[in-house]
Amino acid sequence: MWFDKILLISFVLLPSCICLDTFTLNQAIKDGDVLVSGREIFALGFFSAGNSTNRYVGVWYNQISNQTVVWVANRDNPVPDTSGVLSINGDGGLVIYGNNRSFPLWSANVTLSSPNSSIAKLLDTGNLVLLENENSQKVLWQGFDYPTDTMLPLMKIGLDRRSGLNRFLTSWKSKDDPGTGSCSYRLDPSGFPQTILYKDRAPWWRAGVASWVDQTWGTATILVNNADEVSLMSSAKNNQSNFSRTVLDESGTLGRFTWNDRAQKWTEYWSAPIERCDFYGECGPNGNCDPYATNTIDCTCLPGFEPKSPTDWYSRDGTDGCVKKKGVSTCRNGEKFVPLESKKIPDLSRALVNMNVSMKACEQGCLTNCSCVAYSSSDKTGCVTWYGELMDTRALPNTGQTLYVRVDAIVFAQYAKKSNDSLSKKTKLAISLLSVLALFLLVFLVYWLLRMKRKGKRRRDEYSFSSLKESTGGMEPDESSMSSDLPFFDLTTIAAATDNFSLANKLGTGGFGSVYKGVLFNGKEIAVKRLSKTSGQGIKEFKNEVLLIAKLQHRNLVRILGCCVQDEEKMLIYEYLPNKGLDFFIFNETNRALLDWTRRFEIIHGITRGIIYLHQDSRLRIIHRDLKASNVLLDASMNPKIADFGMARIFKGDQNEANTKRVVGTYGYMSPEYAMRGRFSVKSDVYSFGVLLIEIITGRKNNGFYHEEHPDSNLVGHVWNLWREGKVLQIVDSSIGESYPVNEVLKCIQIAFLCLQEYPADRPTMSEVLFMLGINAALPSPQKPAFLLERSSSSMGGKLSTREGSNSLNDFTCSVVEAR
Template sequence: MATVVQTMQISSTAHACLALSPSLRASLCRSGEGFVKVERVKLPDTSTAHVDMNLSLNKCEQECLSDCNCTAYSSANETMGEFGCLKWYGDLMVTREYSDLGQDLYVRVDAIDLARYRKKSTFVKKAMVALSVSALLLLLLGSLMYCRMLKRKRADRRGRNPLASVTTSSAYFNDLPGLKDLNSEGRQKNDLPLFDFKTVAAATNNFSSVNELGQGGFGSVYKGVMNHGTEIAVKRLSKYSGQGNEEFKNEVRLIAKLQHRNLVKIIGCCIQEDEELLIYEYLPNNSLDSFLFDDTRRSLLNWEKRFEIAYGVARGLMYLHQDSSLRIIHRDLKASNVLLDVALNPKISDFGMARICGGDQIEGKTKRVVGTYGYMAPEYALQGRFSIKSDVYSYGVLLLEIITGQRNNGCYHMSPFCNLIGHVWELWKEGKCTDIVDRSMDNAYSEEMVLRCIQIGLLCVQRYALDRPTMSTVVFMLGNADVLLPSPKQPAFIDESARQ
């Protein structure tokens, strides 16, 4: 309910006018009179009002103004729009005003008071305009000062002279273990070169759209060719990217230290003024999703090649979790982050969201949940807890996509579940898992091995992290067909009531 103010707070002019008797009103009726709008009031007693539903509000004002005994008018019903007229004659009893309800009432005043009211109204409007303009100017000034400060910081950090980029980059990476020191040739201790921006721009034909390989939340990736003929892929961080300096430095810090046949190889980086670039080996077959989810190219992936891809990704993740010098949790494993070389061998890419766990630590927690829905484990998506088991969950989703050629976030109309995991789980319990296998393989696969891989995928996407296997166990299960597998428990994000 609106707050009711027992005394209507309108101008003294309006109060005086309401108290006038009809005879006195008639004696004062002369040229120049008009009406003051009193907003959101309880209308006077309408039993004495004259009603004409055929008059518009403008016509109602004209008739009331021409009649010296008419003391006020209003819309008969505001919900009816412009039509419906209420006119009052004689004394008005108006006692209440509402903050957000009520109806507008137009009260008659003489020429002098009307002029005073209009002057006051004009002053208020001018004051509001002046305040709005001042606020806008202050906002623009603040924005300009912030931009200048940000530009100065970037200039101080990276240097304006391209020849100084190596020195500036050294300071830029001061907080990254193993990436602090640069020698005179612009190479870091781990042999990661720092490229000049002009060199990278020339290699990509000034980042031509013809050379663009793809886009992501970070920006765009371009193909380039160096002077000596080496093909490269350049990841250019957009100024408007959802990723920032921390993700950029995180990727350099991690991937520069990693060496594995199933991880993408970084060649160097470039940090110069507003530009942040990562230079990778060029992989001609782009990403796995460009094959799996393309009606034409998916037929190029027979069962043997799909298994090799799944096995290679599993070995890459196992290396990150336990065999590398750092224990790394990727946090964004998905089909688009698995790149394929000329022989369709898989390489895990995009370490901008990855996290390092020290020593025997296998779990962490964050308030900033990043990644791709559909691949995110429930404990990470809902509680921000990430671990090696959240990567295992993502791998399980990817494995099921490799087998079926379908995205996890697709909707399956013949199933009560609106994701791939739920659909596979339903078929698994019914013993019909071969119904979901990608038909583009034309049944040219080992049914026993396909069912085994589906079971491994379901083991990886179990609801509780403790129930999921480690990646070393997954690699062992994939590589040893004679090992008996446990039965999977219910997957995450499955509501059994959907079957009712």
């Protein structure tokens, strides 16, 4: 008690002394003081909500003028006036006092054996943590374990099975009161993890199956489900140029927002529930809600079921749901399963999940158990079976799964007949349409031949993408959609924009031609990639690049504006990026000083997010195959954008790797299995990313690197030798300065070596790389990386050749090797 009294006297007698992002036992945060995180992303202090005069300790965005609170400590115990103090008490824990300094209004409930050394720190993630001492990274308590209404990147929701701590969002009571409201958003750990929104303790909306890439969040989402914990976490990261948050409001709406700096407001790009079928159990047990149905009734019964209350049902009240049809047996009576495609599968808390059973075995197991009413998969894998009511089923045309419902033989026969009749109608319609189309094509062909004969030449301004199937790994594109989405520019327009391709507008030269800066008639700046007539990039690669980039939309991928194909000219028109390529900075003695560690770390994050989008978030799974510094462009804000997709390959949804006899790419960046055996996968890009990461940290090129201490090693080999010797910081680019975060740099080097491991299975995925970049925890020890010796190029029999262009906007190096 005497220590606490001395501490309380210090609140009155001593002025508040606050470090930038920390405070200790002898310091306190008074009402009016503000604690700011290291990179000034978040701030902590006292605030009032709306029109209330009560005071709360909270965390908000420091760089946004419109105060946006993301976490509240004493949400249910406000300070009635401005006398509040946040401090570390004699036990070493965080407390909030009001006028009465004897009894805290709020406490973090931490008791330490050595309380005098504990320190509180506000991190750039928005997390308020209590550390053991100034030099320790051991977290004794953290605000992220007690979220309020907002979920930030790297914040978890879910259950810690060791401690019993359950993290979930709860809404505010109102705009004026951040107290615990009536809505909560939780991760349900029973069965296969799923997220559910509750209102007044009743299910209100169910997101469904939680997965590694959860479309609910619109970003890569890390799911952990093991003996220690089951949790869900967004792997995105707040930084000075990109703020995002997910908020549960008091009405029961979950929304995801991003900050629009130009408009100075939060932009909502996803929310739920919205439509009628979003609400939990809208059509009751065994009902199916379909807002896309052609009739006026959203609710229908699943096959083999009928409305429990027909009068209410046809009055659009489906609360009572459906029951099994009377007098029908589905137990060893010739029953089968009706497949219902594109569905949000029923509530998994009412199901059994077995991840080690195939779908065929799942069907047989359900069929032999008369109590089993339906089966499906959990996120396209494993086996899920239901033994009671099927609750909260609805149509999801784009992201749904197939639900197999048990029915008797009669219902199955009726369903099969209906399907055949529907197929027959579709077949007849297709034949009719094809006949009309064939007639139209015949007339057009005759007209075209006559015109060609009359003019004696082809039309100059037309181009066909009809053979794109060959260049896209067997996946045939929608030609009509591409032609409508991607503008075609006239040659005269491009020539005028580039001043007839003058040398003054030339940005650089790559393996396939030159790149020019241009200005369209409306003032828009463009970059024109003009393929030379002797270019190694043929029509196949050109079509591939046009098709791929036209279908890709991501802030870390270069955006294509159109193309020009006329006479013998083939050109791609891109958005103009004034800062050229990453190689223009990191490989130049003068320019590299413009990239401090903070900027380089943001560039690493941006490249990682771009590759994640290519590998798993876009509609197509894409392997870039030529990831390197010159193919990473920088916009006006130094945000990275991945470019040059001429060598990229599309994978089908269930395809993981492929072989090729034509190895393309750049020596020094290619993975060993690709360079030597022609086998490539997403892990090939991971290897190239590892090389690029080493180059960003060191400011050196992997190719052509020489050091007298390790004369036989390339850059990767040299850095590996320094890593083993404990001297790896010697190779860090000196232009970064002396004040860079050593642990963060060492972590990036370790991640690079994990990406450079010889065997693809040992390398992490890019989602795992992003997760590792955002955590402060021990990482796995890497094995010796592949291709340490630059001399190893001789082992390829001299067939490998490279062409290096100057630093340019779209520098492209193509290497061709015949695979063994």
